Amino acid sequence: MREAYIVGAGQSAYGAFPNESYRSLFATAYEEAMDSAGGVDPEDVDEAVIGSLGVGGRQLGLSGPAVTEHVGLHGVPSSRIENACAASGYAVRQAVQAVKSGMADVAIAGGYEVMTDMSGDVAKYWLGVSGETEWERLTGTTFSGVYAQMASAYLDAYDATPDHFSKVAVKNHANGAKNPKAHLGFECSLEDAQNAPVVADPLNLYHCCPTSDGAAAVIVASEDVASSCDDAVRVAGVGAASERVGLFQRESYTSIESTARAAESAYEMAGLGPDDVDFAEVHDCFAIAELLAYEDLGFCERGGAATLIDDGVTELDGDLPVNPSGGLKSKGHPIGATGAGQVVEAFKQLTGHADDRQVSGATVGLTHNVGGSGGAAVVHVLEGGVL
């Protein structure tokens, strides 16, 4: 199997930019990615895969070609991939497949979403489309409501409290405060997080990620191309899986089986395990999701996530920093950009460009992107310092 490498990565700031277009945000991310990829020029690009949920109905058809033509890539095969909030995690995986197949030497994987130029109700509708339609969305279950059901089940099953959700928020805001691209780049105290208004019991405002605008792009290349680039991070493992879209159809509410399966595949391809991971960017759309990720990714045993957060293991200076970027909670969650944006952070960490939030000695990084409440998941294991 051909090797694939990440050789460049960039993102726009995440935040509320109602006057930006999906094209202008993507262009910002693409240009930063290209600038970071010394050795690759636009004319080298063989393929583009763009993740987006298509929130807001700007260009519902052909939005892949619409953003790539805007940055001068007309002609290049370009398509949109959608897997709810995992859209661009799957875009990265597809770009990796394109390179491994031999059909591309250089592939762009990106994503974008513009979400804040709508009234609150419309934004809620769009978020809801990531849930199951007939028995979740149409019966009034909001997306935070779905994760609240998982949170309740978790509190029931294990020795955990809502304070553990709040500690996730405190940690991720502490990291995001060091990230100039973060949407909510401020610190929060444990008291702030504990006392926030309830959104969907037991989840409060600080247990939920924001609705963000933004874009991200990464450049995936063959070994030949990568060996002439300034920086290269090896895609050691890739794993993906689906699961029943509706939560009510699943066997467990305290585990996301698609994550566990995706991680198993990614570790197997990489020949590495959770113990080898130096840091991870995980899908913390809600605080409970980060705790479930610790367990599904094998960072601890079932029910052990609360201890992991209590002991500070996943803090920036802990043994296994999680979400050094600030995660979805603080860095933000522009749906279609999120998965590629996690790989942007991993690339920066593994090439020593993460500035104030650099994880020291980071060699192996993991990214974990979830669609909906787990209908889809994708995991990448990335290795720096190989070429």
Add this chain to the structure above:
Amino acid sequence: MREAYIVGAGQSAYGAFPNESYRSLFATAYEEAMDSAGGVDPEDVDEAVIGSLGVGGRQLGLSGPAVTEHVGLHGVPSSRIENACAASGYAVRQAVQAVKSGMADVAIAGGYEVMTDMSGDVAKYWLGVSGETEWERLTGTTFSGVYAQMASAYLDAYDATPDHFSKVAVKNHANGAKNPKAHLGFECSLEDAQNAPVVADPLNLYHCCPTSDGAAAVIVASEDVASSCDDAVRVAGVGAASERVGLFQRESYTSIESTARAAESAYEMAGLGPDDVDFAEVHDCFAIAELLAYEDLGFCERGGAATLIDDGVTELDGDLPVNPSGGLKSKGHPIGATGAGQVVEAFKQLTGHADDRQVSGATVGLTHNVGGSGGAAVVHVLEGGVL
């Protein structure tokens, strides 16, 4: 580069089935594909790629996993790809990349659309999303209007008349009348086609494809798997390209550059040329599109399409039959299903299962799927009798 083969293919009937769901239509196609693939079982499936424009807002997020879970494939990596009317042509290409990458031995590529359960105005809106948003759709240009501009330019540039559009309709209806899965499976006379009401001058009703419901699925497999299957068609060449989404931004109205580029790539990979093609399924969303395809695919020189149709070359018993299935015009055009459905027809032709519409001696087939007015195109060159 690993070889990839089509080892099974199926489709629902195309037509107006407002009481069917996107899930039930996909299940019909998937089951026929599986039944045709002696040697492959559901548990062998490593990957699923589902094309859909998402018409009608049923399950806008995660509809890939939503249809694959319905046929028992939960767990399998599953995603939705969108490239307007080329969605599932790109899904097939992505499945081919998955197999060639070595990350999958068996990949399902499918597509679906349910379009007839909406009022006429809503359906028109959804079709319009395949056009460019700001300067086409929002200024009132319908999708037939976009192709009418191409048709006018073609009539201006070359020695062709609207009768040539009508002859395309007559040919494709003659073929579709032999296809039990066709939406408009009846013959039409040249007079019928000439005297139909105008839709967008110079295009009349018989120069436009219908709005259809339907689904299609193909099974792509590695050589190892294919060698133990009943039938196998080699994916000899794959090509894809994008182009500026808005027609007004292009250099030519009488050629779809993305088709020409995609064909060039596919022929190059296959080591074959247009002279080697025994039949083709081309994207005749409007009759002018079939004539442009003849030229962009290299079946004749520029301006030569009218002569090709006049001489009967592309009829079922001609030297180069085009759209033996009936094409989008007669077989129908359920947007997300169309590209995969073309590969279904090519598989049947190349394995000798096309019954009354069998192209005799067919060894090399070409499929050609266009997104919008050419913002995306994808071409497959398929070879039977190899394994």
